[in-house]
Amino acid sequence: MIHFYHVTKRFDQYSTALHDVTFHIEKGEFVFLTGASGAGKSTLLKLILRQIQPSDGQVVVNGRNLKSMRRSQLPFFRREIGMVFQDFKLIERMTVFENLSFILTVLGIPPREHKKRAYGALRAVSLHHKLNAYPLQLSGGEQQRIAIARALINEPLVIVADEPTGNLDPDLTQEIVQIFAEANMRGSTVLIATHDRELIEQSGRRVITLDRGRITDERVAVPQRAPRVESIFGIGG
Amino acid sequence: MPHRDDALPQTTFSYFFREAARRMWVSKRTSFVAVAMIAISLFIVGAFLLVAENLGRAVAQAGGKSRVNIYLTTDATPQQIAAVDSWLAAHGEFAGRRFVSKEVALTRFRQYFANLSDVVGQLDENPFPASFECEIAPAVAQSPAFAQQAKELRAIPGIDEVQFDWEWVEKLKKLINLVNLAGIIAGGVLAIAAAFTIANVIRLTMLLYREEIDIMRLVGATERMIRGPFLIEGILQGFIGAVAAIALLFAAFAAGRHFLAPHYSLLWSFLFNGFLPWRKLLPLLAGGTLAGYLGSWLSVRESGEEEPLSS
Ligand SMILES: Nc1ncnc2c1ncn2[C@@H]1O[C@H](COP(=O)(O)OP(=O)(O)OP(=O)(O)O)[C@@H](O)[C@H]1O
Numbered sequence: 001m002i003h004f005y006h007v008t009k010r011f012d013q014y015s016t017a018l019h020d021v022t023f024h025i026e027k028g029e030f031v032f033l034t035g036a037s038g039a040g041k042s043t044l045l046k047l048i049l050r051q052i053q054p055s056d057g058q059v060v061v062n063g064r065n066l067k068s069m070r071r072s073q074l075p076f077f078r079r080e081i082g083m084v085f086q087d088f089k090l091i092e093r094m095t096v097f098e099n100l101s102f103i104l105t106v107l108g109i110p111p112r113e114h115k116k117r118a119y120g121a122l123r124a125v126s127l128h129h130k131l132n133a134y135p136l137q138l139s140g141g142e143q144q145r146i147a148i149a150r151a152l153i154n155e156p157l158v159i160v161a162d163e164p165t166g167n168l169d170p171d172l173t174q175e176i177v178q179i180f181a182e183a184n185m186r187g188s189t190v191l192i193a194t195h196d197r198e199l200i201e202q203s204g205r206r207v208i209t210l211d212r213g214r215i216t217d218e219r220v221a222v223p224q225r226a227p228r229v230e231s232i233f234g235i236g237g
Numbered sequence: 238m239p240h241r242d243d244a245l246p247q248t249t250f251s252y253f254f255r256e257a258a259r260r261m262w263v264s265k266r267t268s269f270v271a272v273a274m275i276a277i278s279l280f281i282v283g284a285f286l287l288v289a290e291n292l293g294r295a296v297a298q299a300g301g302k303s304r305v306n307i308y309l310t311t312d313a314t315p316q317q318i319a320a321v322d323s324w325l326a327a328h329g330e331f332a333g334r335r336f337v338s339k340e341v342a343l344t345r346f347r348q349y350f351a352n353l354s355d356v357v358g359q360l361d362e363n364p365f366p367a368s369f370e371c372e373i374a375p376a377v378a379q380s381p382a383f384a385q386q387a388k389e390l391r392a393i394p395g396i397d398e399v400q401f402d403w404e405w406v407e408k409l410k411k412l413i414n415l416v417n418l419a420g421i422i423a424g425g426v427l428a429i430a431a432a433f434t435i436a437n438v439i440r441l442t443m444l445l446y447r448e449e450i451d452i453m454r455l456v457g458a459t460e461r462m463i464r465g466p467f468l469i470e471g472i473l474q475g476f477i478g479a480v481a482a483i484a485l486l487f488a489a490f491a492a493g494r495h496f497l498a499p500h501y502s503l504l505w506s507f508l509f510n511g512f513l514p515w516r517k518l519l520p521l522l523a524g525g526t527l528a529g530y531l532g533s534w535l536s537v538r539e540s541g542e543e544e545p546l547s548s
């Protein structure tokens with residue numbers, strides 16, 4: 001589903017954000033991407049969305065080689081990916097509902113369904129009462145949940161989330177991870193970048209670790225204890 | 238899976254319109270400038286067209302007939318008048334002659350220029366000459382043989398002047414063409430300027446919305462989706478400008494007709510004879526809309542995805 005072949009990304013001659021990165025994520029997997037700040041997590045996720053192009057190597061997502069993909073295909077490709085951006089990327093001029101309605105318009109959903117779909121998506125992140133608020137009237141965590149609701153609204157083939165729990169308290173974090181897990185159960189492939197160690201260790205999921213632009217570790221986290229998390233993720237692994 | 242969005246759903250268009258209206262509202266002042274530019278240029282085109290239209294109507298009223306007016310000198314004797322009359326009777330083309338006496342000429346003048354009749358009333362003597370009027374078929378009127386006869390006619394004593402009204406009809410027709418052309422050129426230049434104004438307005442708007450346009454691209458909006466509202470914005474500005482121009486022109490026309498025409502002169506009453514017909518208003522509307530579309534298309538065309546440097 002997501003394949004990186006010897007991918008290098010240089011922004012300028014002094015900084016190389018990714019060095020010769022190769023990894024594969026298969027359909028239906030749920031994978032964490034971790035690493036220190038500046039390790040290159042966001043860069044990797046941006047490459048998946050073709051927000052940026054690699055300096056070297058190949059990226060293949062949903063069977064499409066992003067290098068050879070025609071520009072006109074790009075929007076349609078992006079619609080298959082639900083991206084939660086680290087900086088949310090909500091349209092500030094639009095209310096929460098309008099933000100969601102916009103994405104539904106992009107996806108070709110008839111407007112008479114927008115209210116229902118938007119409400120459903122917000123309900124999942126417990127923000128259905130904020131339908132008519134503007135993003136800047138919301139807290140960081142609330143904006144983040146709106147961004148998540150937007151990414152998941154159409155059950156995308158691939159869900160890519162950049163620090164989706166960065167602004168959330170532990171309870172909300174569990175709730176949000178639960179939402180991703182459910183989407184994963186319904187068939188979406190999920191890749192989440194995070195430095196929340198506890199979240200990763202208790203997940204029992206596959207973890208890719210980046211360090212200064214290189215993959216230094218690939219393993220499956222083994223939950224130590226915490227029955228609560230077990231019940232959320234089902235049988236770990 | 239091949240994807241296309243050639244067939245944008247109708248709902249997308251309603252989104253375009255809503256967004257365009259909203260953006261125009263947000264940038265009221267710049268939008269106003271764009272609309273005003275279009276309105277001014279189309280008002281000028283319209284004014285020229287209107288003048289030409291009414292001159293054209295005057296010509297049409299004169300009809301396809303070519304009229305010859307043979308004015309007699311004011312002191313022509315009855316014998317001289319009779320001689321002219323018999324000459325006309327002898328020449329077939331002039332056979333349909335009609336005599337207009339000095340009194341009839343005065344009465345006519347009083348009818349045409351009601352407000353000037355006081356002046357005339359004070360005159361001791363009727364200053365208007367008597368004349369013969371003939372209707373000549375245009376084909377005959379333009380033949381060399383006829384020109385020869387006209388020359389003979391001018392030589393007959395008692396005749397002051399022989400006027401062929403197709404001469405002024407021809408002149409008027411040339412004038413009409415000139416007025417039309419001037420209007421279209423002046424308007425065209427202004428409309429292009431207006432289109433560039435709109436292009437700049439849209440470019441400003443796009444700059445204002447750049448961040449959000451990037452977001453739209455990232456969540457899978459097509460260029461069409463992104464450009465749609467901007468194109469509609471330009472089209473709306475052009476259309477509103479054209480409607481405003483027509484409304485202004487009509488107001489100016491109605492005011493002119495109300496305050497000036499009946500009291501002034503025959504020329505004025507010709508100029509305020511009637512407003513532009515639909516067949517000329519529709520191209521004005523279309524022209525404004527097109528200028529708006531062109532302007533927005535110009536600025537939208539330049540925008541494309543660049544690799545964003547921001548995080
Ligand atoms: N547009 C850019 N221009 C130049 N350098 C960049 C750009 N974007 C990222 N970098 C550099 O690439 C490296 C990796 O950045 P990236 O944002 O991928 O890190 P990250 O792992 O997401 O960090 P964080 O956990 O803080 O979000 C950093 O050293 C950063 O300075």
Ligand SMILES: [Mg+2]
Nearest residue numbers: 041042086162
């Ligand atoms: Mg990051």
